[in-house]
Amino acid sequence: MSIKDGFKSAVPVMMGYIPLAIAYGVLGKAAGLPDALIVLLSIMVFAGASQFLAISLFAGGVLPLEIIFTTFIINSRHMIMSTSLSRKLEDHMGIFKRGVIAFGVTDETFSVSSVQGKDRKLNARYLIGLNFSSYFAWVAGTVIGIFFSSILPASLEASMGIALYALFIALLFPSAFRSKHIMILVVITGIFHILIAFYFTSNGKPTGWTIVISSLIGAFIGIFFIEEDEIHG
Amino acid sequence: MVENYLLTVAGMTFVTYLPRALPLVLFKNVQIPDKLDKFLSLIPFTMLSALIFPSIFGSTGNVYSALGALTVCVFASYRKLNPTLIVLLGISTVYILQQF
Structure with missing residues (x-):
C-alpha cells in the first residue's frame, strides 16, 4: 500500500477533522486564548478531546502542571490503541518509522487503520499517508477556525460542540449495526x-x-x- | 504568559506522545496470545462507546439537542451515510433544535 492509499483512507477522517478543528479554533478564540497558543496545541499535541478541554483549562487559569496531568490522563488511552496497532505493523518496520507513525495515532486514524489492517499487515507508507493527511487537515482546520471565528454567528458556534461526538458515532455504529x-x-x-x-x-x-x-x-x-x-x- | 504557555505546551506534547509511541516502539515482533488479541480488537468499540457516553449529553449545553443529534447520527449510521455527512447532520440538528 502506498502513501496515496493512506491519503484515500484519510479522506473521511479529514472531512470530519476540518469542521471539528474549525470548531476548536472558534472556541479557542471565544475563550480569549492567543492565536499562537491555539495553533501550537494543534501542531504539537494533535489530540482533539484534550485540546478542547485545554481551552477551558487555559482560559480558567488552571496551573500548568494540572493542565499537563489532565492531558496525560485523557490521552493515555492512545496507549491501548498503539498496543492494538502494533500487531498490525509489518514486522521488519524500523523504530524510527514507528516513532513517526506514533505521533499521528488518534481515535479516528486508529479506527481507520484497524479496519484496513483486519486481514493484512500495514506498511509505513500507508500509515504515514493516513496519519499525516489527517494531521494537516487538523492543523489547517484550526487556522481556518481562528480566521472565521469573527464571522460565525454565536448560535452556530454553540452547535459545534456536537461535532466530535457525531464523528465518534459515525466510526462506531456502522460496526454495531452489523x-x-x-x-x-x-x-x-x-x-x-x-x-x-x-x-x-x-x-x-x-x-x-x-x-x-x-x-x-x-x-x-x-x-x-x-x-x-x-x-x- | 508566553514563556509560561510554551512550557505547558511542551509538557502536554511529551505526555501525549509517550503513550502513543511506547507500545509501537517496544512491541516489535511480539507474538500476542489469541485471547489477548481478541481483547485488543474489542478496544476500539468499547473505547468509542465510553468516549460518546455520557459526554455527548453535555456537549451542547442542552441535553435535548444532544439527544436529538444522537438519534439523528445513529440513524444516519444505520443508513450507512458517510462520516462527514453524519458530522454535518449532527451540527445542523443541534443548530435547529437550539432555535426553539
Whole structure:
C-alpha cells in the first residue's frame, strides 16, 4: 500500500477533522486564548478531546502542571490503541518509522487503520499517508477556525460542540449495526461508563481514567460472547 | 504568559506522545496470545462507546439537542451515510433544535 492509499483512507477522517478543528479554533478564540497558543496545541499535541478541554483549562487559569496531568490522563488511552496497532505493523518496520507513525495515532486514524489492517499487515507508507493527511487537515482546520471565528454567528458556534461526538458515532455504529453482539457490547460499555462517571468522580463527569477503565472492562466482558468473525465482519 | 504557555505546551506534547509511541516502539515482533488479541480488537468499540457516553449529553449545553443529534447520527449510521455527512447532520440538528 502506498502513501496515496493512506491519503484515500484519510479522506473521511479529514472531512470530519476540518469542521471539528474549525470548531476548536472558534472556541479557542471565544475563550480569549492567543492565536499562537491555539495553533501550537494543534501542531504539537494533535489530540482533539484534550485540546478542547485545554481551552477551558487555559482560559480558567488552571496551573500548568494540572493542565499537563489532565492531558496525560485523557490521552493515555492512545496507549491501548498503539498496543492494538502494533500487531498490525509489518514486522521488519524500523523504530524510527514507528516513532513517526506514533505521533499521528488518534481515535479516528486508529479506527481507520484497524479496519484496513483486519486481514493484512500495514506498511509505513500507508500509515504515514493516513496519519499525516489527517494531521494537516487538523492543523489547517484550526487556522481556518481562528480566521472565521469573527464571522460565525454565536448560535452556530454553540452547535459545534456536537461535532466530535457525531464523528465518534459515525466510526462506531456502522460496526454495531452489523453485529448484534457488538451492539450489545457498545450499550453495556456506555451504561457502565455512565454509572462509573456518576458514582466515582467528584462532579459526576467522565475523565480520562473513567474512559480507560470502562473500555478495558467492556472489552474484557466482550471476550466471552463475541466471536472473532463478528469483530472483523 | 508566553514563556509560561510554551512550557505547558511542551509538557502536554511529551505526555501525549509517550503513550502513543511506547507500545509501537517496544512491541516489535511480539507474538500476542489469541485471547489477548481478541481483547485488543474489542478496544476500539468499547473505547468509542465510553468516549460518546455520557459526554455527548453535555456537549451542547442542552441535553435535548444532544439527544436529538444522537438519534439523528445513529440513524444516519444505520443508513450507512458517510462520516462527514453524519458530522454535518449532527451540527445542523443541534443548530435547529437550539432555535426553539
